Amino acid sequence: MSRAAEAVAGDAVELTVDKQVGEGYGLARHEGRVVFVSGAVPGERVRAELTQVKKHLAYARTTDVLQPSPHRVADRRLSWGAAGIGGIEFAHVDLPHSRELKAEAAAEQLSRLGGIEGTGLRIAAAPSEHAAEAADPGAAATTAGTAWRTRVQLAVDADGTPGMRAAGSHTVIPVDTVPLAVPVLDDLGLHTLRLPRLERIELTASHASGAVVLHTRPGTELDPRAVESVAARLGEQDGQWSLLHRSGQPVRRGGRGGGPAMRNRGGAAVRNRGGSSRLEVLAGTGEVTERLHLDTPGGPLGRDFRLRADGFWQVHVDAAAVLAGAVVEAAAGASRVLDLYCGAGLLACAVGAAHEVPVTGLEGAPEAIAAARANSADLDADFAVARIDRLSELPAADVIVLDPPRAGAGRAVTDALTASGAERIVYVSCDAGTFARDARALTDSGFTLASCRGFDLFPLTAHAEFVSVFTR
Template sequence: MTENWLGRVLELEIGPVAHGGHCVSRVDGRVVFVRHGLPGERVRAEVTEDKGGSFCRADAVEVLDASEHRVTPPCPLATPGGCGGCDWQHADPAYQRSLKAAVVAEQLERLAGITRDVVVEPLDGGPLGWRSRVRLVAGRDGRAGLRAHHSHRVVALDACPIAVPGTLDVALAKRWRPGTELETTTDGDGHTHLRELSTVHGRNKSRQLSGGLAVQHAAGRDWRLDAHGFWQVHPFAADTFAQLVREWAEAPRGGVAWDLYAGVGLFASVLAEQVGPDGRVLAVESGRQAVTDGERNLADLPQVSWRAGRVEHALEDAPKPVDVVVLDPPRKGAGRAVVDAIAAGSPDRIVYVACDPAALARDLATFADHGYSLTDLRAFDAFPMTHHVECVALLQ
């Protein structure tokens, strides 16, 4: 039986970065996933989780030999035992991007057999003040905050340097019933929207406290939508990704295109411009409020038709063949059923927008079974200071 190392302090050398905001080290034949360290550093790390088996988790609590890329975190809570919202505040922004690039490349090679050099590009606006939507919870003292890493413990906030300025002001200004969950969003016009979330008899409920209808700007259009529905969190992300979809989709005039996991139709609007009034765009989205918002926002584009429901079901009787498919699935990826349904439409080009490199790599491997290969890929630092990275892949 493996000895439980919980609370043990290990002196170790930190190895390569891994997916999930930590680096890998090895001690006495076991893998140690270390947060708050950087590759090549020598540290003392306290074990924070050990469920037995071949690995455990630890925080670097003392740096004995620091990396040249180490910096002082801009937030005093981005430390071991502090807020779990950020992973890489102790690394300079350029090095953060190189770590993310290494993760994307490793996932592609390990899960899809694709060897590719990856560069993670910064978005406009800098590494701070970008997060336009934040989920908060009130601690025992009623102050709103974020949870510690892998914990239910609430770390109260006075401010958050990665949030868009003003986003948290209303939520942090008062005390809440302990356990209250809040979601606050700042839209493209700088207006803040706040709602309270709760679970009643097993069902999710929400109460709008301020705002509710957000205004966003992207792809040459003004969008009005549920403030807490899906929209890119980084203020410059939606327009950046829409421009890339426009460049890579190349939907033919009069052609057929699918926008899957369409949200309110950001990419559908781009595809509709390309296919023109004689073409057809099918937008599929499971969220009924998003479909309602999308139909309203794209009412001037009759070539766009909407279906609410699961993608694999909506595509069963969708018009085929299809020229171009754009998909932007949730973090878990599309999965085999959706990939099979897309391949059944025999598209010439597929543009895949992904927020998780592991899920992207798994789906690319499945697309390869249908004869599709990765012909281009760009990665963006749409979530600075965290381990998350956004990729856009072109398959043909």
């Protein structure tokens, strides 16, 4: 008796994409398996190559579109000379529809992992994209959503050519333009330089200032020509630009001085600053200044935040204002606010200033806490270094704000939130999956999810931000 040959990676298959799920995948079925397919739009019939095959599921990438969705547009990466780069999962979808697909994927995760139904979740456009789409409806298929990143990392290959990593691979693809970056980072032109001995560069653009961090490969010295060529580009820019170097020492595992291992926004493990490798300021102050503008019920609020050039700040050019605005609104009526994972103090300072209430902020990175203290000198605010997941008790507050990294808060933190005296939790999340898991823990222990708002603060990628309020 003959049997159909078992599917293997490399096989070409035809798929009908049923719906959108997390990480930018469309979901299809093929010969008894669930297939997660990239580069497709729900409703489409595509030909795809299987990239990974397991017993009950497989991964695939679209190679040809047989019946296109009306929401399919020309892959924007082609116009950037950046075909195949990863991290821009909706490069081929019109921008408003990409938001609907993210909302569909997040609702599925909230239901499956969090047992949460009927939130009516929408993902709202950030003001810049909203304006671009309103000014020119055609922009939704082309330029809207393509110039928002104030923080960008370029990988550098062994020959010193900068670029972006290919999807699912370490291969560096040279680019004609810095994808998704705010114009000033593209204008620097660092992606056109040869940068020997570097393994990556971090680019930061903030209010009237910016910074570039050069990361050398482990065991190599900085190449003076690379430093000179980058410094020359920074010298041509308006505003204050800093140039920094982080040596590529291998990260120490355990031992003293290593600092707590944490997850950054993208989920990659990072060492607490200062423990693993040295950050050296080659030019400028080594700091950037961010400016927050908010319209609050009490009137306009403007604040400057200084932070270290490599310190955490919300990435989308509108993100700080959008998230701070939503958190200020959600914290209305609070008498004392605790901000967990507070970074340089953005949310704590916005809430403290808008509602004139005392705030406490806790965060693992000492440099961020030093910045938060300086940024809150005019407020009734108290900031301290702490590993949130190791706290046995939380400081007293009636409203607790938390904005954990992509890995979410986890059981120890949700238990501490439950044990606290807080009546309201304002949870800011950049990952619907880990948020859904934490939401289930909170609702299982007596909290009710009162609201969940989505914001497209990572346009054209699979990610979004969520601001949710739990009450009890």
